Amino acid sequence: MSKPYTPPMPLTWWNKNTAYRLFMLRELSSVFVALFVLELLCFVSQVGQGEEAMDQFIKSLDNPLYLLYHVIVLAFALLHSITWFNLTPKVMVIRLGEEKVPDVLVAGSNYVACLVVSLLLWWIVKG
Amino acid sequence: MPDEKITLEILRYHPETDEEPSFQTFEVPYHEDWVVLDAINWIKEHVDGTLTYRWSCRMGVCGSCGMMVNGTPRLTCAVFLNEFHPEPIKIEPLAYFPVERDLVTVMDSFMEKLQSVKPWLIRNEDEEKPLEEGEYLQSPAELASYKQFSMCINCMLCYAACPVTGLESEFVGPAAIALGMRYNRDSRDQGREQRQEVIASHDAIWNCTFVGECSVVCPKDVDPAGAIQQAKVESTIDWYTSLLPWTKK
Ligand code: SF4
Ligand code: FES
Numbered sequence: 001m002s003k004p005y006t007p008p009m010p011l012t013w014w015n016k017n018t019a020y021r022l023f024m025l026r027e028l029s030s031v032f033v034a035l036f037v038l039e040l041l042c043f044v045s046q047v048g049q050g051e052e053a054m055d056q057f058i059k060s061l062d063n064p065l066y067l068l069y070h071v072i073v074l075a076f077a078l079l080h081s082i083t084w085f086n087l088t089p090k091v092m093v094i095r096l097g098e099e100k101v102p103d104v105l106v107a108g109s110n111y112v113a114c115l116v117v118s119l120l121l122w123w124i125v126k127g
Numbered sequence: 128m129p130d131e132k133i134t135l136e137i138l139r140y141h142p143e144t145d146e147e148p149s150f151q152t153f154e155v156p157y158h159e160d161w162v163v164l165d166a167i168n169w170i171k172e173h174v175d176g177t178l179t180y181r182w183s184c185r186m187g188v189c190g191s192c193g194m195m196v197n198g199t200p201r202l203t204c205a206v207f208l209n210e211f212h213p214e215p216i217k218i219e220p221l222a223y224f225p226v227e228r229d230l231v232t233v234m235d236s237f238m239e240k241l242q243s244v245k246p247w248l249i250r251n252e253d254e255e256k257p258l259e260e261g262e263y264l265q266s267p268a269e270l271a272s273y274k275q276f277s278m279c280i281n282c283m284l285c286y287a288a289c290p291v292t293g294l295e296s297e298f299v300g301p302a303a304i305a306l307g308m309r310y311n312r313d314s315r316d317q318g319r320e321q322r323q324e325v326i327a328s329h330d331a332i333w334n335c336t337f338v339g340e341c342s343v344v345c346p347k348d349v350d351p352a353g354a355i356q357q358a359k360v361e362s363t364i365d366w367y368t369s370l371l372p373w374t375k376k
Contacts, residue, residue, distance in 0.1 A: 003142035004225035004233045009293045017198065020290060023338045087337065090353035091360060098271040 025076075026083045032076035085110040131157040133208055134215035135166055137178070140226050148226060150217075157212055164192050164203040167218070167230075180230035187346060190282030194230050195219040200287035200344045221283055223293035237283055240299045243325045244307030249318025269314040276309035276354055278347040285341035285351050291334055299331040301341035301351030308354040327362040335359075 014024045046057040088110055089103035132154045140148035153174060155166040164182055171178045182192040185204045192203045197217050208216070224232035256263065285301035286292045292300050307326045311319045325331055335355045342352040368374050 002227065004227050005140055005147060006225045013290050013293060019340050019343065020338065087339065090342070090350065091356040093353065093357060095272060097268045
């Protein structure tokens with residue numbers, strides 16, 4: 001007689017191996033990215049209210065706790081971008097006849113685009 | 128050294144007597160050119176004939192010898208002992224599947240999921256060519272568009288690597304979706320719409336959170352994770368296209 005044993009799925013399944021842990025960190029990174037987007041929106045709304053409001057907002061960020069928080073956000077934003085950039089070749093398969101455009105080119109185009117946009121923003125803000 | 132040994136810790140489960148599986152340790156002669164399956168076969172031949180597991184080809188083709196080797200789903204006929212020696216090796220049945228006995232899992236759910244994506248060529252009834260008109264020709268580029276997905280040997284390693292299959296028993300899963308995509312991409316096939324009912328459902332592609340481990344463990348480089356994400360993109364395009372006034376049915 002058959003009496004199959006079904007192994008339970010532990011609540012800590014995500015801690016089973018490095019790949020799962022990295023996956024969870026990648027998922028978690030979106031929370032930090034979202035928080036930073038909210039902060040950015042607040043900043044934009046302050047800018048809209050004039051220079052004084054903007055200066056006050058910047059000043060309110062000027063403390064070590066915020067600095068620490070921003071370092072964490074930056075780390076998660078980098079993790080988010082790098083992991084997703086590197087996954088694009090799986091999602092976007094471009095074929096030229098029999099040949100597939102190499103993964104490094106598809107993933108690399110993200111980095112190039114990111115660099116170009118960053119440089120452009122830097123140039124606008126600086127100018 | 129001729130007398131060297133290696134330790135195998137094997138998860139055993141006897142449904143007649145056991146409530147749950149437990150590990151049993153075996154000392155096996157160590158040969159550099161032995162794969163894990165050789166060591167398991169040696170145990171069955173010399174120590175315990177009741178040890179139960181599946182295998183057939185011993186050359187990475189039949190897909191039946193998949194087990195968890197030190198926690199990772201592998202084809203045991205394709206993992207050499209020297210990868211681990213002198214450390215012990217832990218062997219368990221494929222994760223997230225019910226265990227029938229020892230290292231044998233119950234595959235019924237996988238078989239049903241596989242069938243649900245209709246993994247065969249489908250032609251519209253009125254567009255089937257009569258036999259005497261010969262085969263449906265295909266260019267090398269058309270073949271290349273699905274060949275990778277067609278390399279699947281149904282070993283189920285991808286299911287054992289995917290936590291979603293453990294969390295959501297209804298998840299159609301990596302190999303079945305990849306195989307559905309294999310036929311969707313085939314220029315001779317016209318069954319995409321029929322398959323979409325399953326593939327584009329919540330239990331299939333939208334249950335996938337892109338952990339990506341299925342593609343990492345796949346011994347045939349099928350890239351089921353890629354197949355699923357590509358199906359997501361295509362299904363999303365379908366949905367937006369269906370909103371356009373001139374495509375409304
Ligand atoms: S997709 Fe790869 S890992 Fe999954 S069943 Fe097919 S060959 Fe095995
Ligand atoms: S025995 Fe056939 S794949 Fe390992």
